[in-house]
Amino acid sequence: MSDRWEVSVESIKQRIDDGEDLHFVDCRTEDEWSHNHIGSAVLLPLQELSLRCEELEPLREKCVIVYCRTGSRSRIVARYLVHRGFMNVRSMDGGLEAWAQVVDPTFDFSTETD
Secondary structure (H helix, E strand, O other): OOOOOEEOHHHHHHHHHOOOOEEEEEOOOHHHHHHOOOOOOEEOOHHHHHHHHHHHHHHOOOEEEEEOOOOHHHHHHHHHHHHOOOOOEEEEOOHHHHHHHHOOOOOOOOOOOO
16 A cells, blocks of 8 residues: 555455445546446546535445546545545555456456546
C-alpha cells in the first residue's frame, strides 16, 4: 500500500471472501464504465464528483472502495470523500489493472486509457 488512502486488491479480495459488505464506486468516465466494470459498483466519474457527491450519502457510514483503471483518479476521489466526512473510504491500489491480475483475470478493459 503506497499511502493511507489506498487498499490493496489482495486485501479487498480477502475482505470479499470473508463476506464483508463492501461498496464499490467507479470514478472512470461513462464510456469506460460501459465497456466493463465491477458488477455492484456505482458510477460517479471524477469530473462530476463535486456536483454529484450527495448521491453517495447513503454510503457515508459504509466501507467504500473507489477505483479507476490504475488508481490515480480513485486516490483523488477517496481523499475528497474523506474530507467530506466519509470515514471508511479507500482507493483500490493499482485500480482495475491490479484487479484483473489478482482477482478477476477475465476482466477486460483493453480499449480504455487512463
